[in-house]
Amino acid sequence: xxxxxxxxxxIIIAFLIYFLQENFFDWFTIAGVMPNxxxxxxxxxxxxxxxxxxxxxxxxxGLMLDILVGNKIGLYTITLGGVGxxxxxxxxxxxxxxxxxxxxxxxxxxxxxxxxxxxLNYFMLDMNLEILIFLKILVIEVIYNIILTIIIxxxxxxxxxxxxxxxxxxxxxxxxx
Amino acid sequence: xxxxxxxxxxxxxxxxxxxxxxVIFSNNxxxxxxxxxxxxxxxxxxxNGFTYLKNKISGDNAFFTDINTLKDENEExxxxxxxxxxxxxEIESIKTENETLKEYLGLTEKYSNYKTIPGDVxxxxxxxxxxxITLNIGSSDGVSKNMTVxxxxxxxxxxxxxxxxxxxxxxxxxPASSVSSMLSTTKESIIxxxxxxxxxxxxAMYIPTEASVIQGDTIQTSGLxxxxxxxxxxxxxxxxxxxxxxxxxxxxxTVSVDFNKxxxxxxxxx
Numbered sequence: 001x002x003x004x005x006x007x008x009x010x011i012i013i014a015f016l017i018y019f020l021q022e023n024f025f026d027w028f029t030i031a032g033v034m035p036n037x038x039x040x041x042x043x044x045x046x047x048x049x050x051x052x053x054x055x056x057x058x059x060x061x062g063l064m065l066d067i068l069v070g071n072k073i074g075l076y077t078i079t080l081g082g083v084g085x086x087x088x089x090x091x092x093x094x095x096x097x098x099x100x101x102x103x104x105x106x107x108x109x110x111x112x113x114x115x116x117x118x119x120l121n122y123f124m125l126d127m128n129l130e131i132l133i134f135l136k137i138l139v140i141e142v143i144y145n146i147i148l149t150i151i152i153x154x155x156x157x158x159x160x161x162x163x164x165x166x167x168x169x170x171x172x173x174x175x176x177x
Numbered sequence: 178x179x180x181x182x183x184x185x186x187x188x189x190x191x192x193x194x195x196x197x198x199x200v201i202f203s204n205n206x207x208x209x210x211x212x213x214x215x216x217x218x219x220x221x222x223x224x225n226g227f228t229y230l231k232n233k234i235s236g237d238n239a240f241f242t243d244i245n246t247l248k249d250e251n252e253e254x255x256x257x258x259x260x261x262x263x264x265x266x267e268i269e270s271i272k273t274e275n276e277t278l279k280e281y282l283g284l285t286e287k288y289s290n291y292k293t294i295p296g297d298v299x300x301x302x303x304x305x306x307x308x309x310i311t312l313n314i315g316s317s318d319g320v321s322k323n324m325t326v327x328x329x330x331x332x333x334x335x336x337x338x339x340x341x342x343x344x345x346x347x348x349x350x351x352p353a354s355s356v357s358s359m360l361s362t363t364k365e366s367i368i369x370x371x372x373x374x375x376x377x378x379x380x381a382m383y384i385p386t387e388a389s390v391i392q393g394d395t396i397q398t399s400g401l402x403x404x405x406x407x408x409x410x411x412x413x414x415x416x417x418x419x420x421x422x423x424x425x426x427x428x429x430x431t432v433s434v435d436f437n438k439x440x441x442x443x444x445x446x447x
Contacts, residue, residue, distance in 0.1 A: 018303070021303040022303055026301060029203075029204060030204075031203040033305055068311075069302055069304070069309060069311070071309065071337065117306070125353035126353060126355060127352050128372070133373045134306070134373055137305050141305060147192060147195075147196050150188070150192045151193055151196070154185065
Protein backbone atom coordinates (compact mmCIF):
# COMPACT_ATOMS: atom_id res chain seq x y z
CA UNK A 1 0.00 0.00 0.00
CA UNK A 2 2.79 2.37 0.96
CA UNK A 3 4.60 1.56 -2.27
CA UNK A 4 1.44 2.14 -4.27
CA UNK A 5 1.06 5.60 -2.75
CA UNK A 6 4.72 6.40 -3.49
CA UNK A 7 4.42 5.35 -7.12
CA UNK A 8 1.11 7.13 -7.52
CA UNK A 9 2.53 10.39 -6.17
CA UNK A 10 5.62 10.04 -8.39
CA ILE A 11 3.39 9.75 -11.47
CA ILE A 12 1.35 12.77 -10.36
CA ILE A 13 4.62 14.70 -9.92
CA ALA A 14 5.65 13.73 -13.47
CA PHE A 15 2.46 15.24 -14.88
CA LEU A 16 2.85 18.29 -12.67
CA ILE A 17 6.38 18.80 -13.98
CA TYR A 18 5.13 18.44 -17.54
CA PHE A 19 2.54 21.17 -17.06
CA LEU A 20 5.04 23.41 -15.25
CA GLN A 21 7.54 23.01 -18.06
CA GLU A 22 4.84 23.58 -20.65
CA ASN A 23 3.19 26.68 -19.19
CA PHE A 24 5.04 28.27 -16.28
CA PHE A 25 8.61 27.95 -17.51
CA ASP A 26 7.53 29.02 -20.97
CA TRP A 27 7.61 32.62 -19.72
CA PHE A 28 9.59 32.33 -16.45
CA THR A 29 12.90 32.07 -18.29
CA ILE A 30 16.45 33.33 -17.93
CA ALA A 31 17.17 35.20 -21.17
CA GLY A 32 14.65 33.01 -23.00
CA VAL A 33 16.10 29.70 -21.79
CA MET A 34 14.00 27.32 -19.74
CA PRO A 35 15.27 24.70 -17.26
CA ASN A 36 14.92 20.95 -17.70
CA UNK A 37 12.99 19.60 -14.73
CA UNK A 38 12.78 16.06 -16.10
CA UNK A 39 16.51 15.46 -15.62
CA UNK A 40 16.22 16.52 -11.95
CA UNK A 41 13.15 14.31 -11.53
CA UNK A 42 14.71 11.16 -12.98
CA UNK A 43 17.99 11.78 -11.14
CA UNK A 44 16.02 12.02 -7.91
CA UNK A 45 14.23 8.71 -8.49
CA UNK A 46 17.43 6.97 -9.54
CA UNK A 47 19.34 8.27 -6.53
CA UNK A 48 16.85 7.24 -3.88
CA UNK A 49 15.19 4.12 -5.22
CA UNK A 50 17.94 2.38 -7.12
CA UNK A 51 19.18 1.74 -10.61
CA UNK A 52 16.33 -0.45 -11.86
CA UNK A 53 13.51 1.82 -10.82
CA UNK A 54 15.39 4.88 -12.02
CA UNK A 55 15.88 3.53 -15.51
CA UNK A 56 12.30 2.21 -15.73
CA UNK A 57 10.92 5.63 -14.77
CA UNK A 58 13.32 7.23 -17.23
CA UNK A 59 12.12 5.01 -20.06
CA UNK A 60 8.41 5.50 -19.29
CA UNK A 61 8.60 9.29 -18.85
CA GLY A 62 10.82 9.51 -21.93
CA LEU A 63 8.29 7.57 -23.99
CA MET A 64 5.54 9.88 -22.77
CA LEU A 65 7.58 12.93 -23.85
CA ASP A 66 8.33 11.32 -27.22
CA ILE A 67 4.64 10.79 -27.86
CA LEU A 68 3.60 14.23 -26.64
CA VAL A 69 6.29 16.56 -27.99
CA GLY A 70 9.13 14.71 -29.71
CA ASN A 71 10.05 14.67 -33.37
CA LYS A 72 11.12 11.04 -33.54
CA ILE A 73 10.02 8.23 -31.22
CA GLY A 74 12.83 6.92 -29.02
CA LEU A 75 15.06 9.93 -28.51
CA TYR A 76 13.86 11.02 -25.07
CA THR A 77 13.20 7.38 -24.11
CA ILE A 78 16.83 6.36 -24.54
CA THR A 79 18.38 9.48 -23.07
CA LEU A 80 16.14 9.72 -19.99
CA GLY A 81 16.62 5.97 -19.43
CA GLY A 82 20.34 6.65 -19.49
CA VAL A 83 19.91 9.43 -16.93
CA GLY A 84 18.08 7.01 -14.60
CA UNK A 85 20.81 4.39 -15.01
CA UNK A 86 23.58 6.91 -14.29
CA UNK A 87 21.70 8.17 -11.24
CA UNK A 88 21.56 4.60 -9.92
CA UNK A 89 25.33 4.29 -10.33
CA UNK A 90 25.83 7.68 -8.62
CA UNK A 91 23.71 6.49 -5.67
CA UNK A 92 26.20 3.73 -4.91
CA UNK A 93 29.29 5.90 -5.12
CA UNK A 94 28.36 9.30 -3.67
CA UNK A 95 26.83 10.62 -0.48
CA UNK A 96 23.37 12.12 -0.79
CA UNK A 97 23.67 14.23 2.35
CA UNK A 98 25.59 17.06 0.76
CA UNK A 99 23.82 19.74 -1.21
CA UNK A 100 26.92 20.51 -3.26
CA UNK A 101 27.17 16.91 -4.48
CA UNK A 102 23.56 16.93 -5.66
CA UNK A 103 24.08 20.29 -7.37
CA UNK A 104 27.14 18.99 -9.22
CA UNK A 105 25.28 15.83 -10.22
CA UNK A 106 22.36 17.89 -11.60
CA UNK A 107 24.74 20.19 -13.48
CA UNK A 108 26.80 17.37 -14.97
CA UNK A 109 23.84 15.23 -15.94
CA UNK A 110 21.95 18.14 -17.51
CA UNK A 111 25.02 18.99 -19.57
CA UNK A 112 25.58 15.41 -20.73
CA UNK A 113 21.88 14.82 -21.40
CA UNK A 114 21.35 17.91 -23.55
CA UNK A 115 24.63 17.33 -25.40
CA UNK A 116 23.60 13.77 -26.32
CA UNK A 117 20.09 14.85 -27.32
CA UNK A 118 21.52 17.61 -29.52
CA UNK A 119 24.05 15.28 -31.15
CA LEU A 120 21.40 12.61 -31.83
CA ASN A 121 19.10 15.27 -33.26
CA TYR A 122 21.91 16.53 -35.44
CA PHE A 123 22.58 13.11 -36.89
CA MET A 124 18.93 12.14 -37.33
CA LEU A 125 17.53 15.40 -38.71
CA ASP A 126 18.88 17.88 -41.22
CA MET A 127 20.29 20.63 -39.02
CA ASN A 128 22.92 23.34 -39.07
CA LEU A 129 25.62 22.89 -36.43
CA GLU A 130 25.61 26.03 -34.26
CA ILE A 131 28.06 25.08 -31.52
CA LEU A 132 28.63 28.45 -29.85
CA ILE A 133 24.96 29.36 -29.55
CA PHE A 134 24.14 25.85 -28.40
CA LEU A 135 26.80 26.05 -25.66
CA LYS A 136 25.53 29.44 -24.53
CA ILE A 137 21.98 28.12 -24.16
CA LEU A 138 23.27 24.97 -22.47
CA VAL A 139 25.33 26.85 -19.86
CA ILE A 140 22.36 29.04 -18.92
CA GLU A 141 20.16 25.94 -18.69
CA VAL A 142 22.67 24.16 -16.40
CA ILE A 143 22.86 27.22 -14.13
CA TYR A 144 19.06 27.47 -14.02
CA ASN A 145 18.79 23.77 -13.11
CA ILE A 146 21.34 24.18 -10.31
CA ILE A 147 19.48 27.18 -8.87
CA LEU A 148 16.25 25.17 -8.89
CA THR A 149 18.04 22.30 -7.15
CA ILE A 150 19.13 24.63 -4.34
CA ILE A 151 15.51 25.67 -3.83
CA ILE A 152 13.88 22.24 -3.85
CA UNK A 153 16.71 20.36 -2.08
CA UNK A 154 15.10 20.06 1.42
CA UNK A 155 11.88 18.63 -0.03
CA UNK A 156 13.93 16.45 -2.33
CA UNK A 157 15.91 15.01 0.59
CA UNK A 158 12.96 14.38 2.91
CA UNK A 159 10.83 12.59 0.34
CA UNK A 160 13.91 10.81 -1.01
CA UNK A 161 14.90 9.25 2.29
CA UNK A 162 11.29 8.20 2.84
CA UNK A 163 11.35 6.32 -0.47
CA UNK A 164 14.79 4.87 0.19
CA UNK A 165 13.71 3.58 3.57
CA UNK A 166 10.67 1.92 2.02
CA UNK A 167 12.54 0.25 -0.83
CA UNK A 168 15.92 -0.70 0.60
CA UNK A 169 15.37 -0.41 4.34
CA UNK A 170 17.75 -3.18 5.40
CA UNK A 171 20.50 -2.26 2.97
CA UNK A 172 20.53 1.40 3.90
CA UNK A 173 23.70 1.26 6.02
CA UNK A 174 25.87 0.21 3.10
CA UNK A 175 26.31 3.74 1.90
CA UNK A 176 28.36 4.64 4.96
CA UNK A 177 31.08 2.12 4.14
CA UNK B 178 20.69 21.98 14.77
CA UNK B 179 17.93 24.56 15.00
CA UNK B 180 20.26 27.31 13.89
CA UNK B 181 21.35 25.27 10.91
CA UNK B 182 17.79 24.78 9.80
CA UNK B 183 17.13 28.49 10.04
CA UNK B 184 20.15 29.20 7.90
CA UNK B 185 18.92 26.72 5.31
CA UNK B 186 15.51 28.39 5.03
CA UNK B 187 17.11 31.80 4.74
CA UNK B 188 19.39 30.52 1.97
CA UNK B 189 16.44 29.12 0.05
CA UNK B 190 14.47 32.37 0.32
CA UNK B 191 17.49 34.38 -0.86
CA UNK B 192 17.94 31.98 -3.80
CA UNK B 193 14.27 32.33 -4.80
CA UNK B 194 14.51 36.13 -4.71
CA UNK B 195 17.74 36.04 -6.71
CA UNK B 196 16.14 33.74 -9.31
CA UNK B 197 13.14 36.04 -9.71
CA UNK B 198 15.44 39.05 -10.10
CA UNK B 199 17.57 37.24 -12.70
CA VAL B 200 14.46 36.25 -14.65
CA ILE B 201 13.08 39.79 -14.61
CA PHE B 202 16.35 41.46 -15.60
CA SER B 203 17.37 38.97 -18.25
CA ASN B 204 14.05 39.20 -20.05
CA ASN B 205 13.38 42.92 -20.43
CA UNK B 206 14.56 43.68 -23.93
CA UNK B 207 15.23 47.37 -24.25
CA UNK B 208 12.10 48.55 -22.48
CA UNK B 209 12.44 50.71 -19.38
CA UNK B 210 12.09 48.65 -16.26
CA UNK B 211 10.40 49.75 -13.07
CA UNK B 212 13.66 50.52 -11.29
CA UNK B 213 15.11 52.45 -14.22
CA UNK B 214 11.94 54.56 -14.29
CA UNK B 215 12.28 55.46 -10.62
CA UNK B 216 15.94 56.33 -11.11
CA UNK B 217 15.28 58.63 -14.04
CA UNK B 218 12.41 60.33 -12.20
CA UNK B 219 14.69 61.10 -9.27
CA UNK B 220 17.59 62.36 -11.34
CA UNK B 221 15.96 64.13 -14.29
CA UNK B 222 14.70 67.32 -12.49
CA UNK B 223 18.12 67.94 -11.02
CA UNK B 224 19.77 67.40 -14.39
CA ASN B 225 17.28 69.76 -16.05
CA GLY B 226 18.03 72.44 -13.49
CA PHE B 227 21.74 72.13 -14.03
CA THR B 228 21.40 72.35 -17.79
CA TYR B 229 19.24 75.48 -17.47
CA LEU B 230 21.80 77.13 -15.20
CA LYS B 231 24.66 76.20 -17.48
CA ASN B 232 22.93 77.67 -20.53
CA LYS B 233 22.27 80.93 -18.69
CA ILE B 234 25.76 81.31 -17.36
CA SER B 235 27.54 80.52 -20.60
CA GLY B 236 26.40 83.87 -21.94
CA ASP B 237 23.71 82.95 -24.42
CA ASN B 238 22.29 86.36 -25.30
CA ALA B 239 19.16 84.92 -26.86
CA PHE B 240 17.52 84.88 -23.46
CA PHE B 241 17.46 88.67 -23.26
CA THR B 242 16.46 89.55 -26.88
CA ASP B 243 13.67 91.85 -27.79
CA ILE B 244 10.22 90.61 -26.82
CA ASN B 245 8.38 92.21 -29.75
CA THR B 246 10.13 90.15 -32.41
CA LEU B 247 9.44 87.05 -30.44
CA LYS B 248 5.72 87.89 -30.27
CA ASP B 249 5.48 88.29 -34.03
CA GLU B 250 7.27 85.04 -34.62
CA ASN B 251 4.97 83.29 -32.17
CA GLU B 252 1.87 84.46 -34.00
CA GLU B 253 3.23 83.26 -37.32
CA UNK B 254 4.10 79.86 -35.99
CA UNK B 255 0.68 79.44 -34.38
CA UNK B 256 -1.04 80.01 -37.71
CA UNK B 257 1.23 77.57 -39.44
CA UNK B 258 0.61 74.98 -36.76
CA UNK B 259 -3.16 75.20 -37.24
CA UNK B 260 -2.84 74.55 -40.96
CA UNK B 261 -0.55 71.61 -40.42
CA UNK B 262 -2.87 70.03 -37.87
CA UNK B 263 -5.77 70.27 -40.26
CA UNK B 264 -3.91 68.45 -43.04
CA UNK B 265 -2.63 65.84 -40.58
CA UNK B 266 -6.17 64.95 -39.56
CA GLU B 267 -7.20 64.55 -43.17
CA ILE B 268 -4.23 62.25 -43.84
CA GLU B 269 -5.01 60.13 -40.82
CA SER B 270 -8.59 59.52 -41.87
CA ILE B 271 -7.39 58.55 -45.34
CA LYS B 272 -4.82 56.21 -43.81
CA THR B 273 -7.32 54.27 -41.71
CA GLU B 274 -9.70 53.98 -44.62
CA ASN B 275 -6.88 52.66 -46.78
CA GLU B 276 -5.90 50.09 -44.15
CA THR B 277 -9.39 48.67 -43.76
CA LEU B 278 -9.83 48.44 -47.51
CA LYS B 279 -6.47 46.69 -47.84
CA GLU B 280 -7.41 44.22 -45.13
CA TYR B 281 -10.60 43.21 -46.90
CA LEU B 282 -8.82 42.81 -50.18
CA GLY B 283 -5.79 40.97 -48.78
CA LEU B 284 -7.75 38.37 -46.86
CA THR B 285 -9.92 37.34 -49.74
CA GLU B 286 -6.96 37.27 -52.10
CA LYS B 287 -4.75 35.21 -49.81
CA TYR B 288 -6.99 32.36 -48.81
CA SER B 289 -9.67 32.03 -51.47
CA ASN B 290 -7.65 29.43 -53.39
CA TYR B 291 -7.27 27.01 -50.47
CA LYS B 292 -9.71 25.00 -48.42
CA THR B 293 -8.65 25.42 -44.82
CA ILE B 294 -9.40 23.89 -41.42
CA PRO B 295 -9.18 26.29 -38.44
CA GLY B 296 -7.42 25.15 -35.27
CA ASP B 297 -5.85 26.39 -32.04
CA VAL B 298 -2.38 25.91 -30.59
CA UNK B 299 -2.66 23.90 -27.35
CA UNK B 300 0.96 22.95 -26.66
CA UNK B 301 4.41 24.38 -27.13
CA UNK B 302 7.73 22.57 -26.99
CA UNK B 303 9.34 21.84 -23.61
CA UNK B 304 12.91 21.84 -24.94
CA UNK B 305 15.23 24.76 -25.68
CA UNK B 306 16.50 23.18 -28.86
CA UNK B 307 13.41 22.39 -30.92
CA UNK B 308 10.23 24.29 -31.74
CA UNK B 309 7.26 22.08 -32.45
CA ILE B 310 3.66 22.96 -31.54
CA THR B 311 0.52 20.87 -31.06
CA LEU B 312 -2.90 21.76 -32.48
CA ASN B 313 -6.32 20.78 -31.17
CA ILE B 314 -7.46 19.26 -34.49
CA GLY B 315 -6.62 15.78 -35.73
CA SER B 316 -7.44 13.13 -38.26
CA SER B 317 -11.13 13.21 -37.30
CA ASP B 318 -11.23 16.81 -38.55
CA GLY B 319 -9.55 15.88 -41.83
CA VAL B 320 -5.95 16.70 -40.96
CA SER B 321 -3.27 14.35 -42.24
CA LYS B 322 0.51 14.18 -42.32
CA ASN B 323 2.54 16.73 -44.38
CA MET B 324 -0.30 19.25 -44.61
CA THR B 325 0.72 22.92 -44.58
CA VAL B 326 -0.13 25.13 -41.60
CA UNK B 327 -0.53 28.90 -42.03
CA UNK B 328 -1.57 31.91 -39.94
CA UNK B 329 -2.96 35.30 -40.96
CA UNK B 330 0.55 36.70 -41.49
CA UNK B 331 2.10 33.78 -43.35
CA UNK B 332 3.59 30.30 -43.21
CA UNK B 333 3.79 28.45 -39.86
CA UNK B 334 5.00 24.94 -40.73
CA UNK B 335 3.83 21.47 -41.62
CA UNK B 336 2.14 18.58 -39.82
CA UNK B 337 4.56 15.80 -38.83
CA UNK B 338 2.18 13.45 -37.03
CA UNK B 339 -1.52 13.23 -36.22
CA UNK B 340 -3.70 11.43 -33.71
CA UNK B 341 -7.50 11.44 -33.68
CA UNK B 342 -7.77 14.80 -31.95
CA UNK B 343 -4.35 16.42 -32.09
CA UNK B 344 -1.71 17.23 -34.69
CA UNK B 345 1.99 17.90 -34.09
CA UNK B 346 3.44 20.66 -36.25
CA UNK B 347 7.08 21.36 -37.01
CA UNK B 348 7.36 25.15 -37.28
CA UNK B 349 9.64 26.85 -39.80
CA UNK B 350 11.76 28.28 -36.93
CA UNK B 351 12.69 24.77 -35.72
CA PRO B 352 16.44 24.24 -36.26
CA ALA B 353 15.68 20.99 -38.09
CA SER B 354 13.30 22.61 -40.56
CA SER B 355 14.20 23.86 -44.01
CA VAL B 356 11.83 25.53 -46.47
CA SER B 357 12.37 25.84 -50.18
CA SER B 358 11.64 29.49 -50.93
CA MET B 359 12.26 32.33 -53.36
CA LEU B 360 12.88 36.06 -53.42
CA SER B 361 9.66 37.75 -54.47
CA THR B 362 11.36 40.33 -56.72
CA THR B 363 13.94 38.31 -58.65
CA LYS B 364 12.37 34.84 -58.26
CA GLU B 365 15.74 33.33 -57.30
CA SER B 366 15.27 30.17 -55.26
CA ILE B 367 16.90 29.81 -51.84
CA ILE B 368 16.55 27.60 -48.77
CA UNK B 369 15.41 29.00 -45.39
CA UNK B 370 16.53 27.14 -42.27
CA UNK B 371 15.60 27.71 -38.63
CA UNK B 372 18.23 28.87 -36.15
CA UNK B 373 18.83 28.17 -32.48
CA UNK B 374 19.78 31.75 -31.79
CA UNK B 375 16.53 33.59 -32.23
CA UNK B 376 12.85 32.66 -32.36
CA UNK B 377 12.08 35.13 -35.15
CA UNK B 378 15.07 34.72 -37.46
CA UNK B 379 15.62 32.26 -40.32
CA UNK B 380 18.89 31.71 -42.15
CA ALA B 381 18.54 31.88 -45.93
CA MET B 382 21.23 29.73 -47.55
CA TYR B 383 22.39 28.59 -50.98
CA ILE B 384 21.83 32.02 -52.55
CA PRO B 385 22.84 31.92 -56.25
CA THR B 386 26.11 33.79 -56.83
CA GLU B 387 24.71 36.10 -59.51
CA ALA B 388 21.54 36.94 -57.56
CA SER B 389 21.22 40.42 -56.08
CA VAL B 390 19.71 40.26 -52.62
CA ILE B 391 18.23 43.47 -51.22
CA GLN B 392 17.47 44.24 -47.61
CA GLY B 393 13.72 44.42 -47.03
CA ASP B 394 12.86 42.07 -49.88
CA THR B 395 9.98 39.70 -49.08
CA ILE B 396 10.43 35.94 -49.25
CA GLN B 397 7.78 33.44 -50.31
CA THR B 398 7.58 29.69 -50.62
CA SER B 399 8.66 28.47 -54.03
CA GLY B 400 6.55 25.34 -54.23
CA LEU B 401 9.58 23.19 -55.05
CA UNK B 402 9.72 19.88 -53.23
CA UNK B 403 5.97 19.61 -53.05
CA UNK B 404 5.59 20.07 -49.30
CA UNK B 405 4.44 23.70 -49.23
CA UNK B 406 2.22 25.31 -51.89
CA UNK B 407 3.65 28.20 -53.90
CA UNK B 408 3.37 31.85 -52.90
CA UNK B 409 2.90 31.72 -49.11
CA UNK B 410 4.64 34.56 -47.31
CA UNK B 411 7.58 33.66 -45.04
CA UNK B 412 9.21 36.96 -44.07
CA UNK B 413 11.47 39.82 -45.09
CA UNK B 414 15.25 39.96 -45.44
CA UNK B 415 16.79 41.67 -42.41
CA UNK B 416 20.46 41.57 -43.31
CA UNK B 417 22.72 40.06 -45.94
CA UNK B 418 25.95 38.58 -44.58
CA UNK B 419 28.78 38.51 -47.11
CA UNK B 420 31.52 35.96 -46.51
CA UNK B 421 34.92 35.60 -48.16
CA UNK B 422 33.57 33.07 -50.56
CA UNK B 423 30.58 34.26 -52.57
CA UNK B 424 28.94 30.85 -52.59
CA UNK B 425 28.87 30.78 -48.79
CA UNK B 426 27.00 34.03 -48.26
CA UNK B 427 23.73 33.94 -46.41
CA UNK B 428 20.92 36.27 -45.36
CA UNK B 429 18.98 36.62 -42.12
CA UNK B 430 15.22 36.60 -42.59
CA THR B 431 12.68 38.01 -40.11
CA VAL B 432 9.61 35.77 -40.09
CA SER B 433 6.29 37.56 -40.51
CA VAL B 434 4.43 35.31 -38.03
CA ASP B 435 4.97 36.16 -34.35
CA PHE B 436 5.50 32.69 -32.92
CA ASN B 437 5.40 33.89 -29.31
CA LYS B 438 1.81 35.06 -29.72
CA UNK B 439 0.65 32.38 -32.15
CA UNK B 440 -2.79 31.12 -31.09
CA UNK B 441 -5.06 30.28 -34.00
CA UNK B 442 -3.86 28.73 -37.24
CA UNK B 443 -5.31 27.31 -40.48
CA UNK B 444 -4.41 23.92 -41.92
CA UNK B 445 -4.52 23.84 -45.73
CA UNK B 446 -6.57 20.91 -46.96
CA UNK B 447 -5.39 20.44 -50.53
